[in-house]
Structure formats: structure tokens, C-alpha cells
Ligand SMILES: O=C(O)[C@@H](O)[C@@H](O)[C@H](O)[C@H](O)CO
């Protein structure tokens with residue numbers, strides 16, 4: 001089998017997506033997500049101008065060799081642009097291989113390890129009362145795990161509070177919008193949020209929360225300790241994780257489970273965190289961590305240390321990534337949970353898919369491949385529109401901080 005052509009499809013049904021489509025001389029095609037929120041065209045160019053010329057004529061069945069060729073052959077290794085581009089190729093090749101084998105991707109990986117993939121949804125509100133209502137609405141929809149994020153009194157715009165109800169998209173302007181931040185206000189507010197949420201939702205629903213890289217390690221330890229009475233499933237991205245060692249301090253102060261890694265793109269970003277058991281869940285996922293091939297390596301390494309997977313699944317990861325991730329989740333032995341932010345109807349129409357949601361669990365479907373396709377005619381009706389993630393400044397003096 002030979003790769004005869006490949007192309008990048010950039011479209012924006014509700015938000016920007018980058019999709020790589022690979023075609024072969026045996027009529028099989030595969031697609032992969034290569035979306036990097038706020039830097040989409042960098043990945044599109046990386047693929048079109050540098051990767052695709054090297055793919056033509058290669059055997060698409062040689063997934064591992066192509067992965068190593070693209071990772072080592074670039075000389076400049078790692079990073080979100082490179083690894084999202086490699087992920088797009090890798091996912092498309094696994095899609096082709098599973099179609100050639102006439103089986104869903106999870107079967108090719110080793111078959112199912114569970115009856116379904118437990119997912120968590122995003123309940124958010126402008127204040128505690130509204131957030132409690134949203135958490136109860138998600139419980140009503142059948143979710144067994146719900147992330148709760150709310151506005152913080154005294155702060156105008158805070159991460160995680162959407163503009164709609166089901167649809168949350170942080171990239172919101174042609175140039176980065178500016179949010180304000182106060183750790184003090186946030187640390188005062190969040191325990192109160194979970195006191196009310198846990199009291200309303202009962203003991204059986206898994207509750208999650210995302211601190212979104214904003215705390216120092218000792219502040220993270222304090223928040224983790226303050227949230228212990230509410231038994232969170234995980235507290236996510238408490239502190240910027242470039243310094244993996246800093247999680248040791250957090251661990252010393254709290255038993256609240258820790259999740260990190262949605263912005264990681266290789267095993268090297270999380271090696272120390274995992275082998276020192278400084279985290280409980282690794283959030284890396286298909287589109288930003290080099291595809292199925294590399295994510296499988298991360299998961300197998302994590303399994304040695306009883307660290308479980310918790311793949312990122314926000315709306316800026318396309319349905320192609322969701323389909324591939326659900327196949328991965330159904331197979332992976334040390335599965336933890338899958339994030340599931342529902343896409344809009346426009347997005348779902350451009351990316352028809354086999355995956356389904358029922359009573360808090362998802363299934364990738366039985367379609368050969370990863371089970372997601374792209375309607376190119378419809379995609380063409382939604383041209384790219386530059387959009388950035390916000391930047392964040394301390395409310396009291398304007399210092400730029402993590403968003
Ligand atoms: O856990 C999450 O889903 C968030 O951290 C994401 O929504 C993140 O803000 C976006 O993916 C950034 O593009």
C-alpha cells in the first residue's frame with residue numbers, strides 16, 4: 001500500500017479545526033486531528049510545507065517507522081506544534097490500518113478492557129448558585145462525573161465559565177482578550193463552591209476541578225487540603241508543570257488526587273511526575289501528544305506507577321481526536337476517565353461520528369477505523385477565523401500570569 005496524497009483541511013464550524021487527510025493507492029483514506037488552539041495555522045503549515053512531501057510514496061502501514069522518521073528526522077524535537085502535526089499523521093495512519101483490518105481501532109489496539117468509557121462533563125456558572133444548578137443538570141443528564149467551575153466574586157472573567165450552557169470555547173477574539181485574576185479571591189471562594197456542590201449532588205457523583213496552572217505549589221497544597229472534605233476525583237493543573245519537582249511540595253500537603261498534562265506533548269514532560277508518583281492522572285491526549293503511538297507509550301509507563309489516564313477532551317480538540325481517544329480509552333488497561341465537552345451541532349455536522357453517549361459513559365462505535373469522518377463540502381462553508389486564547393493579568397497590579 002502507498003500514500004498517494006495528503007492534504008490539510010482547516011475549517012471553523014463554531015471554532016477552528018485542523019484536519020489531516022491521507023489517501024492511499026488502495027482507496028483507503030484516514031484522517032487525524034492536528035488542532036492547536038490559537039496556533040492552528042502553524043501546525044497546518046508544518047504539515048503542508050514540511051511533512052506531507054515526505055509522506056508521499058511511503059507505506060501507510062509502517063506507522064512506527066513514520067512516527068520515528070517525523071520525530072527524529074526533524075532534528076528539532078518535541079513541542080506542541082511538532083507533536084500535534086505528528087499526531088495528525090499518526091491518527092490518520094491508525095485510521096487507515098484499522099480500516100484495512102476491517103475493525104474499530106480499539107480492537108486493533110488489543111480489544112476492549114471495559115464495557116464503556118466513563119466521561120466527565122463541564123458544569124459551570126457565573127456564581128455558586130448557578131454552578132450548583134448546572135451540576136444538578138449534568139447529573140440529570142446521566143453524568144457520573146462532573147467538573148465544576150464558577151465565577152469568582154470580584155473577578156470579571158474567570159477560566160472555565162462558558163458563554164453558553166453546553167458549549168464552552170475559550171478562544172474568544174481576533175486578538176487575545178485580557179482576563180483578571182486574584183489567587184486570594186479564588187482560594188477563598190473555591191472551598192465554599194465545593195461545600196455547596198457536594199451538599200447538593202450527594203456523595204456518589206465524582207467531582208472534578210481545574211485550577212488551570214494558576215497557583216504556586218504551596219497555594220496548590222493549601223487548596224488541595226481545603227478541598228479534602230469534598231472528596232474530589234481530581235484537582236487539575238494546580239501549578240505550571242514545567243517544574244515537575246514542584247509537585248513534591250503539593251503532595252506533602254494534600255491527599256486530593258492530582259491531574260496534569262493536557263499541555264504535555266511527550267513522555268519527557270511527565271516522566272518525573274509519573275515515576276515519583278507525584279500525580280494520579282495523566283491528561284495527555286491523542287492530538288497534542290504525538291498520536292496513538294506515543295500516547296500508548298505514556299500510558300504504559302504510567303501503568304508501572306499506578307497513574308491512570310484522564311485524556312483531555314475540550315471543544316478545541318476535534319471529534320476526530322475524540323473518536324480516536326475513545327478507542328484508546330476502551331482499550332487502555334490503566335484508564336481513569338475521559339473529558340467530554342460536547343461540540344456544537346455545526347461541528348458535529350462537519351465531523352460525522354460513530355461515538356455515542358449514554359448514562360455517563362461513551363463508546364467509540366464499531367465502525368472500522370476510529371469512526372469519525374469529515375464532510376469536506378460542509379467544512380468549506382466554515383473558513384478559518386483567527387482566534388486566540390485569552391491572556392491573564394493579576395487584578396491588583398496587571399502582572400501577566402498563567403491563563
Ligand atoms: O481541562 C480543560 O478542558 C481545559 O484546561 C481546556 O478547556 C483548555 O482551557 C483548552 O483546551 C485550551 O484550549
Ligand SMILES: [Mg+2]
Nearest residue numbers: 210236237262
Ligand atoms: Mg484543563
